Amino acid sequence: MTGPLSSVDRPVSYIGKSVPRPNAKRLLAGRGRYVDDIRLPRLAHAAFLRCPYAHARLVSLDIAGAARAPGVVRVVTAKDLAGRYEPWVGTLTHFKGMKSAPQHPLVRERATWQGEPVVAVVAESRALAEDAVALIDIVWEELPPLTDMQAVLEPGAAPLHAELGDNLCFARTIDAGTVDAAFAAADCVVEEAYSFARHTGVCLEPRSILADFDPAAGSLTVHYSSQAPHMMKEIFARHFRLPESAVRVICNDVGGSYGVKIHVYPDEMTTVAIAVMLGRPVKFIADRLESFVSDIHAREHRIKARMALAKDGTIAALTIDDVTGIGPYSTYPRTSVVEGNQVIGLAGSWYRCRNYRAQLRVAFQTKPPTTQYRAVGHPIATAVTEALVDRAAGALGLDPVELRRRNLIPDDAYPWTTASGLKFEKLSQQASLAKLLTLIDYDGLRREQAALRPRGVYRGIGIACFVELTNPGPAFYGVGGAPISSQDGCTIRLDPGGSVTCATGVTEQGQGTETMVAQIVASTLSVALDHVRVVTGDTERTPYGGGTWASRGCGIGGEAALQGALALKANILALAGAMLQADPAALDLAGGWVVDRDGGNRRIGLDEVGRAAYFRGDTLPPGVQPELVATRHYMPREYPFAFTNGVQASYLELDVETGFVKLLKHWVVEDCGRVVNPLLVEEQIRGGVVQGIGGALFEECIYDDRGQLLNGTLADYLVPMAGEMPDIEVAHVETPTAESALGAKGAGEAGTGGAPGAILNAVNDALTPFKVRVTAQPISPRRVLEALGKA
Amino acid sequence: MSETVAVRLTVNGATVERDVQPRLNLVDFLRDELGLTGTHWSCEHGACGACTVRVDGEIVRGCLVFAVQLDGATVETVEGLTDSGALAELQAAFHVRNAVQCGYCTPAMLLTADALLRRDPDPSRETIRAALSANYCRCTGYHAIVDAVADAARERAKRP
Numbered sequence: 001m002t003g004p005l006s007s008v009d010r011p012v013s014y015i016g017k018s019v020p021r022p023n024a025k026r027l028l029a030g031r032g033r034y035v036d037d038i039r040l041p042r043l044a045h046a047a048f049l050r051c052p053y054a055h056a057r058l059v060s061l062d063i064a065g066a067a068r069a070p071g072v073v074r075v076v077t078a079k080d081l082a083g084r085y086e087p088w089v090g091t092l093t094h095f096k097g098m099k100s101a102p103q104h105p106l107v108r109e110r111a112t113w114q115g116e117p118v119v120a121v122v123a124e125s126r127a128l129a130e131d132a133v134a135l136i137d138i139v140w141e142e143l144p145p146l147t148d149m150q151a152v153l154e155p156g157a158a159p160l161h162a163e164l165g166d167n168l169c170f171a172r173t174i175d176a177g178t179v180d181a182a183f184a185a186a187d188c189v190v191e192e193a194y195s196f197a198r199h200t201g202v203c204l205e206p207r208s209i210l211a212d213f214d215p216a217a218g219s220l221t222v223h224y225s226s227q228a229p230h231m232m233k234e235i236f237a238r239h240f241r242l243p244e245s246a247v248r249v250i251c252n253d254v255g256g257s258y259g260v261k262i263h264v265y266p267d268e269m270t271t272v273a274i275a276v277m278l279g280r281p282v283k284f285i286a287d288r289l290e291s292f293v294s295d296i297h298a299r300e301h302r303i304k305a306r307m308a309l310a311k312d313g314t315i316a317a318l319t320i321d322d323v324t325g326i327g328p329y330s331t332y333p334r335t336s337v338v339e340g341n342q343v344i345g346l347a348g349s350w351y352r353c354r355n356y357r358a359q360l361r362v363a364f365q366t367k368p369p370t371t372q373y374r375a376v377g378h379p380i381a382t383a384v385t386e387a388l389v390d391r392a393a394g395a396l397g398l399d400p401v402e403l404r405r406r407n408l409i410p411d412d413a414y415p416w417t418t419a420s421g422l423k424f425e426k427l428s429q430q431a432s433l434a435k436l437l438t439l440i441d442y443d444g445l446r447r448e449q450a451a452l453r454p455r456g457v458y459r460g461i462g463i464a465c466f467v468e469l470t471n472p473g474p475a476f477y478g479v480g481g482a483p484i485s486s487q488d489g490c491t492i493r494l495d496p497g498g499s500v501t502c503a504t505g506v507t508e509q510g511q512g513t514e515t516m517v518a519q520i521v522a523s524t525l526s527v528a529l530d531h532v533r534v535v536t537g538d539t540e541r542t543p544y545g546g547g548t549w550a551s552r553g554c555g556i557g558g559e560a561a562l563q564g565a566l567a568l569k570a571n572i573l574a575l576a577g578a579m580l581q582a583d584p585a586a587l588d589l590a591g592g593w594v595v596d597r598d599g600g601n602r603r604i605g606l607d608e609v610g611r612a613a614y615f616r617g618d619t620l621p622p623g624v625q626p627e628l629v630a631t632r633h634y635m636p637r638e639y640p641f642a643f644t645n646g647v648q649a650s651y652l653e654l655d656v657e658t659g660f661v662k663l664l665k666h667w668v669v670e671d672c673g674r675v676v677n678p679l680l681v682e683e684q685i686r687g688g689v690v691q692g693i694g695g696a697l698f699e700e701c702i703y704d705d706r707g708q709l710l711n712g713t714l715a716d717y718l719v720p721m722a723g724e725m726p727d728i729e730v731a732h733v734e735t736p737t738a739e740s741a742l743g744a745k746g747a748g749e750a751g752t753g754g755a756p757g758a759i760l761n762a763v764n765d766a767l768t769p770f771k772v773r774v775t776a777q778p779i780s781p782r783r784v785l786e787a788l789g790k791a
Numbered sequence: 792m793s794e795t796v797a798v799r800l801t802v803n804g805a806t807v808e809r810d811v812q813p814r815l816n817l818v819d820f821l822r823d824e825l826g827l828t829g830t831h832w833s834c835e836h837g838a839c840g841a842c843t844v845r846v847d848g849e850i851v852r853g854c855l856v857f858a859v860q861l862d863g864a865t866v867e868t869v870e871g872l873t874d875s876g877a878l879a880e881l882q883a884a885f886h887v888r889n890a891v892q893c894g895y896c897t898p899a900m901l902l903t904a905d906a907l908l909r910r911d912p913d914p915s916r917e918t919i920r921a922a923l924s925a926n927y928c929r930c931t932g933y934h935a936i937v938d939a940v941a942d943a944a945r946e947r948a949k950r951p
Contacts (some may be wrong), residue, residue: 020886027894028882030829030869034895037828127814204833204841204895204929255831255895256929288834510892510930679889686932687892714834714927722923722933727916751932 014519014529018679021515022530023508032253035208035225036285043210044073046271046284047129049119049136050293051111054145054366054707055160058109058118062137066121069135071128074278076120078106081273086239088264090330092480095337098170098362100330101161105270110143112160112328113368114708115293117267122274122282145707149325149363150302160328160364169330170337170362174344176419177355182317186308190391194384195776196756198300198325199699201373202719205255206286207295209268211275219246222272225254227262227507228547233539234483235264235333240276251537254509258374258691260295261509262549264332267294292712297701298373300325301343301380307388308355313398313406317355318348320384324362327369333482334372337362342377342469348385349418350429350467350645351407356419366707372549374691378468378753383696383777386464386757390764391773400761401442404433404465425638427645428671428733429465436463436647436669439731445651453769459664462650462762466754470672470746471555471642471737473635487635488552489543490560492521492568494628496614498592498607499531502564505545506557508536511748512680513553517561519676520742524565525572526589527606543631551746554676555642559740560634567630576609578624634740642737642745646670648689648754651726654766656788659781661697661763663726668754671733673745681747682730688751689728694720696756700778798862802827803871811858818842818853821868829869829898833927840926843899844868850906869898878905880946881939890939892930900926904940908947916941 026032063075087102107118119136123129146152146160152167159166183189203225210223220242226232229249237244254261271284286294301324308317322343326336344358389407393400408429409416416424436442442461449459477484488505495501504517514534522529535541545560546552569589576594577584580603588597594604612619613626620626636642649667654660668685675681698718702710711717736743756777763784764773772787785791795810802825809824821827821844833841835854842853845867872878878901884890891897900923907914907922914922919940920933928936 020889021891024886024889024891024894025882027891027897028885028901029873030827030898032829032894032897034828034831036822039826127812202929203893204839204927205831205893206833253894256893258929288836510894512889512892683889683892683931683935686934687930688932690932691929713836714838715836719927719929720933721927722920722937724924725920725933727937728932728934 013523015523015676017677019515019519019529019677020679021512023514027253034205034253034255035210035223038210038223040212040281042280044122044124044278044280044282045126045129046120046122046274046282047126047133048117048267048290049133049138050290051107051116051118052114053111053140053142054114054147055143056111056140057143058107058111059139059141061119063119065135065137066132069132071124072132073122073124074274075132076122076270076274078104078108081105081270084273084277085269086241088239088332090332090335092335092477092482094480095170095335098330098335098337099164100169101164103266103329103332105266105273112366115290115368117270120270120274145366147365147367147703147705147707149300149323149365152363152365153323153361160366167364168361169326169364172341172344172360174356174358174420179317179319179355179357182355183308186316187311188309188392188395189306190388190395191306192388192391192775194303194305194387196299196301196380197700197778198297198367198370199695200292200295200297200701201258201260203256203258203260206288206291207261207265207268208285209271210281210283211272212281213275213279215279219248220272220276221248221250223250223252225261226251227257227509227549229507229537229539230505230544231484231547236272239269240272249539251507257509259372259376259549263296263334263371265294288714289712292717293368293709296331296373297368297370299380299695300370303380303384305384305388307392309392309396311396313396313403315351315353315407318353320344320347320358322360325365325367325370326362327367328364329369331369331371333484334477336369336371338372339377343380345420345422346377346381346467349420349422350409350465352409353407354419367703374688375749375752378466378749379692379695379756382464382466382754383757383760387760390761400463401437404463408433408465422643423639424643425737425739426735427467427643428735429645432645432647432669432671432733433465435731435733436649436667439669439729440649440667458654458656458766458769460652460654460762460764460766462758462760462765463647464754464757464761465647466645466750466757468551468644468746468750468753469641470551470644471636472550472552473637473640475640485544485546487633488545488557488560489631489633490517490557490564491543491629491631492564494568494572494606494610496610498527498605498610499533500525500527501533501535502561503535503542504557504561505543505547506536506553507548509548511548511553511684512677513548513557515680516554516558516676520558520561521565524562525569527592543633551748554744555740555746556634556636558676558744559742560632562742563632563634564630567632568628571627571630572609575613575624575626576604578621579612580604636739638739642673642739644670644672644745644750646750646754648758650758650762652762652766654763654784659784661779663693663724666726666728668728668751669731669733670747670750671735672747672750673736674734674743675732676744684747685730685751686728688749689755690720690725692752692755693725693759695777696759697778796859798858800861800863801865803867813857813859815858816854817844817856817858817861820858821853827868827870831895831898840903841896841899843902843926845902850902869901880943881905884939884942884946888935888939888942890931890935896926896928900928900936904943907940908944912948913944
């Protein structure tokens with residue numbers, strides 16, 4: 001860096017330092033406070049009867065036995081809730097032509113997935129509520145399920161929602177450049193069909209809500225495991241017809257989220273409706289079995305892709321055809337089409353290719369809703385693109401790294417607009433790839449691989465370049481009518497003793513949000529980190545903001561914190577100047593003191609400034625009104641998104657007799673702009689990689705033809721375990737965004753976005769001697785053996 | 792279901808007497824009867840390990856043990872083991888390595904790691920990974936946890 005030091009480059013700065021999270025100590029001592037840890041007087045507990053069929057008509061319902069059961073407070077059906085809420089529809093206006101049916105808290109006449117909530121029992125304990133659920137008499141008429149997403153789109157297929165006419169939720173096409181001409185002139189064409197299974201988030205803390213309505217005050221307080229408290233405040237107010245001012249949403253510790261806890265769920269809406277109806281607190285915690293059939297699912301794509309290349313390896317054209325199944329309703333308020341939209345928006349976008357055609361079709365089916373889950377669309381776009389690149393390299397006899405090097409957007413070519421219309425401010429694809437090759441000793445790995453093959457050891461090296469969409473602006477959701485804020489605020493106050501209290505709209509689910517904010521504020525005000533307290537996750541105590549999603553916490557919340565701290569610093573220096581009869585411009589802050597900007601002589605402690613402001617106003621010059629609090633908000637205005645980039649590599653060994661994959665090592669080079677805390681960023685990347693590996697190798701919600709989930713327990717649904725995971729090495733290239741003073745982009749999803757592509761390529765690299773490939777994820781041992789003709 | 796059984800056990804050094812329903816499992820007993828919310832439940836199948844606690848010196852799945860089985864037993868949870876300092880090196884190492892994100896799996900992870908270090912004070916990285924496979928974590932990717940357990944083993948070796 002040249003030029004004068006900015007506030008983030010000061011000599012005494014926490015920015016760029018691996019500071020451990022102060023709030024982690026509570027969690028390590030078992031002193032976390034999750035929703036299920038809250039005990040309130042007169043607390044009632046909800047349990048749900050859920051539809052056991054994928055598609056069924058409710059014939060009759062008798063709740064009398066349940067209502068008489070011990071400890072039961074109330075048994076609630078759809079009839080009891082009628083008129084007590086506004087239904088919701090998961091569409092946004094900027095997705096042209098998209099449609100979805102209105103959704104209700106409880107099934108009224110027809111259930112459309114196995115797991116849809118039908119009856120709620122509220123009792124003195126969860127166990128008693130479950131006992132009563134078992135006493136409900138219910139008769140169903142099973143209707144034909146709609147499971148296969150391609151079949152439901154065929155002409156003449158019966159529509160799931162008659163009023164919608166067909167089962168197509170949304171379609172979009174992109175046609176850029178001269179695709180047909182490029183294919184006609186190509187020296188080499190590769191094509192493949194890929195499939196990506198439906199999987200789910202498996203937050204170890206299940207979805208949790210405790211709704212408390214005070215009829216006397218007319219106020220609703222919701223203790224909630226959520227990423228977006230302000231959004232949910234807006235939604236509860238809107239759908240229960242309460243004044244916005246009467247709703248408070250509090251998110252204390254959140255036990256994992258990853259996109260799962262940011263959607264409107266019918267069982268949670270039912271819980272709120274019942275709390276309002278009963279005027280007492282009601283808690284609902286999803287158990288693991290109902291989580292599998294009621295949490296959002298993700299992915300489920302079938303993709304056909306083709307790539308045209310010239311002899312020299314230049315990618316001439318790319319086409320993608322994506323069909324994705326989203327269940328019976330588009331989720332609210334974000335919709336379920338963003339995943340597919342991002343698949344076709346992102347595929348191939350890190351290469352120079354200008355000829356691009358894509359088609360997306362989003363289908364309704366009778367399975368749980370799918371929607372945004374960590375790295376929305378990215379893993380699919382990356383895996384398909386990068387798998388085709390490896391195929392093309394094989395066909396052309398080029399090294400896969402060399403093919404990438406020839407096609408990646410050059411680092412000096414920015415700003416760049418992709419064929420699909422995305423705007424990249426500045427990326428570092430070439431530098432990142434170069435750094436990765438050094439990090440992994442690519443040539444050494446290739447030599448080792450070659451040396452082992454004659455001994456029957458089949459190792460594979462897989463590379464995947466990627467981009468990640470972070471820091472979204474208002475064009476992402478707000479423009480379509482969703483109550484989703486792209487801006488975030490931070491309020492920062494100097495307390496009398498010289499410590500600092502911050503309240504921020506971005507939220508904490510373990511990423512380190514509070515630490516990141518504290519680092520920025522402590523550095524800007526030059527106070528010790530342990531003098532800074534950060535408050536998050538309470539709509540009554542924090543400035544309005546979108547919360548934490550789409551990797552926006554640091555880039556947007558961090559910039560708001562920086563600007564707020566700079567504003568507070570100006571206020572402090574103005575007051576100190578008045579007290580010292582000095583020009584505020586000649587003063588600065590250092591180590592908890594007001595100092596002379598030149599020379600750094602200590603003039604007055606922050607504690608003294610605080611005391612004078614709050615307790616000894618009599619000592620201040622006439623007319624001075626101290627203002628030791630400042631609030632600033634920030635939203636990106638220039639670019640719709642701050643794109644990041646990176647490249648991952650996987651090194652693995654394939655057992656060609658059993659089909660098992662042993663992951664030996666994984667590497668990530670990523671560029672999230674300015675790194676505020678390397679420790680936290682690296683842990684975001686590593687955790688993200690492992691979730692990506694989960695989707696690539698293990699995780700699948702397996703459904704039968706009747707739409708029944710076959711592996712809905714954590715004993716049957718596989719998630720990555722410590723023993724199967726590799727060490728993951730992370731390195732950075734830093735290309736700060738020029739849009740903010742902080743320069744940070746997001747880092748939360750890069751790991752998940754890139755890992756499945758790297759794993760797929762590594763497995764296929766290991767299979768090269770057998771001239772077979774896998775194209776379906778998860779890459780289970782069975783699928784490997786099928787590819788080898790051994791299943 | 793409403794019949795109860797009297798049990799008397801020691802939890803974190805204190806004697807506890809309760810009349811419990813036979814169906815009440817240990818994790819619900821700790822959380823709902825004793826307010827010890829540091830122990831979490833997640834899968835209720837014995838797969839994820841989030842409910843791990845120590846019974847008579849050995850770690851068990853709190854979701855697979857009933858309170859009525861524990862008459863006369865000694866139970867230790869993250870709260871008690873924090874107060875006694877038994878987990879201190881692990882907690883410090885987890886903090887420094889940021890081997891904790893959302894924190895939901897963390898108390899149980901600490902107990903599993905502690906059990907490993909008590910039977911193998913100098914475990915290899917592979918041994919640590921194998922032992923920790925009893926506990927799921929969805930946030931960290933495990934790498935930092937493995938690092939932290941290795942660090943804690945070195946610190947524990949310095950204990951007098």
